[in-house]
Amino acid sequence: MLYSVKMRSSLGGYHGEGGRHISGAERIVPEDQVEADVIAMLRRARTHERGAADFIQVKVEEVKPQTITYCPMIPIYQIHTSTKEEGRRAARKELARIGVSQAAIESAFHELESLTDSMRGAIVMDAVTGKRLDDRHERGVRCSNMDCEDTALYDAIMGRKGLGGDHPREALVLASKVAYAPGTVAELCWSDDPDYVTGYVGSRKFGYGRITVMKDMRDPVGGRVFFVQPGTDIAAYDDYMQNQTVLVRLPHEDQ
Structure with missing residues (x-):
């Protein structure tokens, strides 16, 4: 039997009621791993580098096998950059290569670069017009309920590639679920962890484009944008992101 284990934490009270988001994490694991996680x-x-949380919420619930869907892990490619400006230029170029319009690219960067604090979820944006489609304001649309199908295999393969640790794993699993959501064209993200400057552009078309520097060191503000095809059913898209349990499978060539 599998269990979903989720953690959300904040400082100064519950996030959304005055508290500042510190950290979140989630796993889908067998029963004998629940306590350790x-x-x-x-x-x-x-x-956490963002501070020591004083509000921590942990949720554990059984995952019914019939509710699980699967998707492939998108392939990884890396773009080496040395400054925030260089990284964001590279991200713009990748988004255009995927097929996101120039208007949507500029709208996305304007939204993210205007943030004064990190969003809990993502902005959902029309990949052609650049119009924001969700109505969740600073909360955004969260992508949740996902993990690797085979954690040991993932750790072995990514360790050989020098991409071990929580940050790459969580980003790659999330990016894979997002890429295979009905309607997704691309994703743009950089982290809110102050000491993690790497970001990415993700897509089903090309994979997980890991950009080594996309923000300044010690910057605590991050965010993400999901670019979707015109006409995407946003209510269904939101439901998939937040509620559909997805296990991500490694491609056969990596096994």
């Missing part, structure tokens, strides 16, 4: 998440919330 809960302890690891509590430790992460209390020792």
